[in-house]
Amino acid sequence: MAAVTDAPTTPVRLRRSPRRSPDAVPALRSPLWVRAALATALTVVALLWLAPLAWALVTSLKEEGDTTAVPLELVPENGFTLQAYRSMLSNDNLITWFVNSTVVAVVVTVLTVALCASAAYGFSRTRFRGRNVLFALTIAGVMVPPQILIVPLYRQMLAWGMADTYAGIILPQLVAPAMVFILKKFFDGVPNELEEAARVDGAGSLRIFLQIVLPLSRSILAAVAIFVFIGAWNNFLWPFIITTDPSLLTLPVGLVQVQSSFGVRYAQVMASAILAGLPLVVVFMLFQRQIIRGVATTGLGGQ
Template sequence: MAAATTAGVDVARTGREPARRRRVHGEVPRAQRASLVSRTAVATALTVLAALWLTPLLWALLTSFKAEADTTTVPLEVVPDAGFTAEAYTRVLSNDNILTWFANSTIVTVVVTVLTLALSTTAAYGFSRTRFRGRNVLFALTIAGIMVPPQILVVPLYQQVTAMGLADTYAGIILPQLVVPAMVFILKKFFDGIPPELEEAARVDGASAFRIFWQVVMPLSRSIVAAVGIFVFIGAWNNFLWPFIIISDPDLMTLPVGLVQVRSSFGIQYAQVMASALLAGLPLIIIFMLFQRQIVRGVATTGLGGT
């Protein structure tokens, strides 16, 4: 009875019912309505962007299952009258060069990823923990390398690699890809966030600098190292420009370069090209699905906001 009297007084004074009674009557507070509208707008925008991103992929998938004659019909047909066929995949997989190019891409990508992680982690740890003259200048030059488009370096890199006799070799493909300033910066920012007291305790126990780096710092950095490794792997696997320039031997071509060679006397075989491209992207999709948690965790804990 007293509660009802109090509620009546509140309504008489303010002209409004208490928030609890408004919720009971089914009314949604203004803040909740605004939040619902914003979430709906974001979901709609993300759905549209996802549809725009998936449309070319869906078209490539449909084209890969068409006969070659149906890929160039005018007007274009989403579903051909003759139906779908896996002939393009059969021809691609029966081509020995595809397997060679796939093996070359695997070798190059794995070596680039491993060596890049080794160089980037040690360089980033050195910038984070070591104090030496010119450290800030050297780190600034490293960061400046992020702003240099890789296309500008193609000509001097080509001259240097050919002068060393590394053209048409695995080393010629791999070595110019090992320095990635962006990854050094990301790793350095993460190492800055690791408490130095952990390293000081290990140093008091007699651990060497390398042992501290390998047994203390690296186990704490698994998430960011995994994320960086996946980014480097994807970049090396998809790299087309540099292998295309430095390699002319078909037996040493990587998969992105080899796909350009999927031609016949009748011109480009679009169904085979699409089938080859989807097969080439399949390893990346699998890796991302397996390690997406590490990617998100690594990016979230990078500490780019300042540590």
């Protein structure tokens, strides 16, 4: 029997396809005129949105006599001045109002996020009889105008002795059905396998919620927190109704009362609006990435 000899083999080299850069991948693009028209429309909308803000800033830098001059001038003859800001900042109660607004907004934000996240996780993971009905009733709260609840809430706060207190200002602002809906949609997308693996290791529901679900939801929690903070900071109607003590007034309520005591002074009105909105601009500039990411990943678990 003839011996079988192994034939010499040469290594076979696999030819790799050249990698394409992302720019080289063909993509479907709109025609140039469509993109130009879209950019033009967005620019016009942005200018229309910025026009009132620019007018408020310019008016706040004018003297009171120049704000009512006819015809209206963009640049006054006497030049710009900071007199309106000096008048507002010279108010001794301004710091107190600012502190009150900060305390109320921060406490409302923390408690609202905690309550909404707990409720949303319960609706997302807990199975019980009547869950869908209860969730539908919760979401139905979005359709109830807040103005309808003013009288019942005011009478309830009076019965509990919470008028002219921080608790009376804060408690009615903790209800946020829309935030419960947003957080539930996000929790629905969190993989169940992560929780099942944690249960195998002996973790309870509270530990899973605090150490697994919440860390995975940092982006959406940050977005919800900022939305709630902005709403609590700008809230005027309820603090105006429930408080009469000057030491408990929030910034929007206090600034309006200063204007009413001195009559309509347009420069100071615009200066007060700029001062009241400045903290919100700072918050948005610091956390704009979290806001955009949270809104973009709503309903996508694990992002």
